[in-house]
Amino acid sequence: MNGRWWRLANHVFTAAFVVALTVGLVLFVRAQDWTPVATLAGQLDPLRVTAALGAALLINAVGLLLGLASWRALFVDLGAAVDKWTAYRLFFVGFLAKFVPGRFVALPVLLRMGKEIEVGPVRLAGVFLLSWAVVAMTGMTVALAAGPALLSGATGWLLVATVPLVVLVARPDLLNRGLAAAARLLRRPPPQVTASPTGIRRAVTAQSLSWLVSGHHLWLLAVVAGAPPGRSYLICVAGFAAATVAGLSVMIAPDGLGVREAVLMLGLVTVLPVAVATPVVLVSRLVCALSEVAVGGGGLLLAQYMHRRRRDPVQRVAPVG
Template structure:
């Protein structure tokens, strides 16, 4: 009888020590994330000087900032579907609610230094949904390479104008983007080499169709997110037509380069340094400096708000009752 009771207790309740450990890890991660969000918000707000705040004292400021938040959030949504193409490639399908919750919680974890927390969140939250740890790690690893490569592809649109190349060569970056989408097998090879060099277990590569779809959506997401910087630049006096390409492609290139700094949370500082160069081509240095600071603030507010909305609205499915023996 005691043996039977022991088996029943494991089936119904699980191990108490494991449950306590899970709660402790979850509380630690939530604490670290809360601290990281507060530090990032304080740093973004504190980065605005009195002179920069004076530049924003216009009636058009709040509509422009609201438009920036909408544009960046739209880009994040497209990026979510880019990641979904990889996570659902060989594993179970995820509903829109499940995808949003997994993606945005993992995305906001980038504020904590290092790349560990995002993949840990995907593994822990994906298990109840039938996503194996191997598939979560594979999707996360491939997604990083896809996102950075798409950022470089979108940023390559700046090259002809920056180097004053002939008009015909302006189509070269577009051809390269097309080649990235048509021949995506190199993404899987990069992931395989990176895992081998880091002595990590090899993962199942994504299918060609999934990588192609993810790459295409990632390029679109970068272009959409870059529109937020364009709205800020126009607010600060930049001419709308000439500033569109430097803002959109410049943001993609600077963000991709900032993502390579794995130690800095979300490429803090590195992205702003790179972004100053294309902006100064269409606006004064003082206005460009204000634009990059406001851009960091808009991105952070958009990510925090969208994650909060997803966590509150896209609640996890209620666990099913175990089948009767």
């Protein structure tokens, strides 16, 4: 009987999360004015536009998978003795939750999933906190690389951009210390879980690669729209990291809607007219949303299937006679 109620609760939680996710996606689509995109697309070669969109979707999907590798490095490092598909289920639910207004709707789902695999809320919260810290630090570090393009060739910014990552790889314990110091400053209890140097190095490396790869989708879209390839390269690749981190910091808007666009516009208007930069930013948002839903939704379905396949015992039927 308990098993039946547990499965029923599982379906209810899952349905509620799907409904909230759908509402978030609908709000995202309705909040955008797609007229500038249609106008710009009508002025460009349709084949070139189609090829650029397909390549941009693929590029961003690869970047997302590298982000998954970063999260799993911390999850495994913190002692979660589960297989990779079980870990991926947690990641994809937390990942898709950013489309949900308020995001906290997914919290009961994550806690239930963690309890199911004997991962307590403290450890689960620790993984997501450390992961967010790695995402934010690596994203803002990559963002510094936009300096030479925005500050008229100040190449010294490229050296500045490498310093935080080099320090973090050389002294990964500084991340744990930084989180503890932030907790003291905010008068909060210190984190009860810490990652090992090896886990942090793996997470930092994978997440840094994720930023570098993902930013190329914006550069490709900007070049197709007429931006100079050389000058726009760092603005797009590094600026995308800065804009995404800024969007992630705003909890009340689904996926940082509006915040990320504002930050991207600050960089793109230096290489494109405002009338062209606006649709590029909108298309970038669309590319990110489509690739994230495809990777997140497809990954969650696959992980759910593999998790159940490994968890449920194989039913053997004895031969008759």
